[in-house]
Amino acid sequence: MSFVEIAQVLYDSQAGTALRESVYAFPIVEGVHLIGLAFSVGLILLIDLRLIGVFLRNVPVADLLQPLRPWLLGGFALTILTGISLFVAEAAKVIIIPVFPLKIVAIALAGINALWFEVKWARRSAEWDAKPVLPGAVKFAGIASLALWGVVVISGRLIPYLGAGL
Amino acid sequence: MTSLELFHTLQSSSISSYIGHQDHLVGAVAQLFHITGLILVLTSILVVSLRLLGLGLVRQTVPQLVKATARFVWVGLALLTLSGIVIFLPAAEHYDPNPIFWFKFKLLAVALVLHVTLYRKVTQTEAAAPVLAKSTAVVALAAWFGIAFAGRFIGFY
Numbered sequence: 276m277s278f279v280e281i282a283q284v285l286y287d288s289q290a291g292t293a294l295r296e297s298v299y300a301f302p303i304v305e306g307v308h309l310i311g312l313a314f315s316v317g318l319i320l321l322i323d324l325r326l327i328g329v330f331l332r333n334v335p336v337a338d339l340l341q342p343l344r345p346w347l348l349g350g351f352a353l354t355i356l357t358g359i360s361l362f363v364a365e366a367a368k369v370i371i372i373p374v375f376p377l378k379i380v381a382i383a384l385a386g387i388n389a390l391w392f393e394v395k396w397a398r399r400s401a402e403w404d405a406k407p408v409l410p411g412a413v414k415f416a417g418i419a420s421l422a423l424w425g426v427v428v429i430s431g432r433l434i435p436y437l438g439a440g441l
Numbered sequence: 442m443t444s445l446e447l448f449h450t451l452q453s454s455s456i457s458s459y460i461g462h463q464d465h466l467v468g469a470v471a472q473l474f475h476i477t478g479l480i481l482v483l484t485s486i487l488v489v490s491l492r493l494l495g496l497g498l499v500r501q502t503v504p505q506l507v508k509a510t511a512r513f514v515w516v517g518l519a520l521l522t523l524s525g526i527v528i529f530l531p532a533a534e535h536y537d538p539n540p541i542f543w544f545k546f547k548l549l550a551v552a553l554v555l556h557v558t559l560y561r562k563v564t565q566t567e568a569a570a571p572v573l574a575k576s577t578a579v580v581a582l583a584a585w586f587g588i589a590f591a592g593r594f595i596g597f598y
Contacts, residue, residue, distance in 0.1 A: 302597040306590045310483075312476070313586075317484030331501070331509050338500050346497060429473055436469045 279370055286367035294364040301364065308357035314350025316424050318343050319389075326409060326417030336404035336413075340397060372438035378430040385423035392416040448533035461531035474524035479589055481517030485510035486585045489564060493578035503574075507564045514556075539598045545591040552584035 276284075285291050294301055324330035325339050362369065369375045396403070396413055403410050451457060460467070489506050491497030498506060529536065536542045555577075563569045563577045 302594055306593045309476075309479075309593050310586055310589055312480055313483035313487055313589075317480045317487065320480065321484060321488065331505075334501065339498065342498055342500070346491070428476060432473050432476065433469055436466060 282366035282370035291363040311354035323417040337400040374430040381426040452533040457530035471527040478517040478520030481513040490578035
């Protein structure tokens with residue numbers, strides 16, 4: 276089945292239709308998706324600003340990442356769950372709008388960047404995170420993360436503007 | 442002058458007309474600045490409030506976190522205000538009968554007053570009274586996240 280066909284099945288599903296036609300549920304799910312941004316994109320923004328040396332630069336990266344990681348992951352779980360719900364409700368309409376796959380690709384790349392950073396750098400943070408100047412690769416991960424999540428938020432907001440019938 | 446009369450005057454202004462005649466993607470850009478400001482403010486309040494509740498960045502002091510996030514709050518509020526004006530002006534009259542619109546702004550007024558009084562007082566010391574600290578955190582989170590939620594709902598009315 277093609278993406279378009281899968282999207283149509285989701286769109287026509289009972290769950291998708293119910294959410295799309297609801298008076299309160301859809302706005303609430305969308306509202307929670309937006310609030311979730313503060314816990315996911317917002318907290319990662321702070322971590323990225325630390326990696327590029329702009330926020331709490333005297334604090335070792337591990338001292339920020341370790342306590343915030345559970346909140347970050349919880350925030351992303353919430354944002355992704357509400358995001359999937361919103362997608363199911365509007366699947367057939369959004370799948371044909373180019374900024375939508377752009378958003379998904381940017382999320383995937385941001386996830387890969389985060390995973391790479393976790394595996395290659397975060398594990399041995401004691402070796403590098405108290406230095407005044409952080410390794411180039413670490414700064415790159417921060418900049419890449421900022422850029423990618425920026426693309427995600429921008430393309431997300433543009434979905435209703437660049438497609439018909441939303 | 443009623444609010445509707447004021448909003449009519451604002452909507453009829455030349456700056457409002459100028460904004461209203463722009464491509465509709467200008468509206469999208471305004472909303473993106475609004476979302477950016479929103480994330481800056483909410484995340485700053487979140488980090489400090491979690492700390493007041495003894496959660497999150499517990500190795501840093503409250504004053505330290507307030508100091509580090511203060512500029513994000515002010516930049517965020519500036520972005521929210523400017524983008525908010527661009528969003529509001531071309532359709533000002535349309536918002537007048539919307540109760541969610543009024544609720545949001547009343548809540549915003551409360552949040553701002555609390556921010557420069559209670560929140561400021563409680564976050565100045567490294568060890569505020571626990572009950573006061575936790576209550577302030579809960580109120581700040583409820584107020585600011587409530588504003589964001591109500592703001593999103595304005596469009597659904």
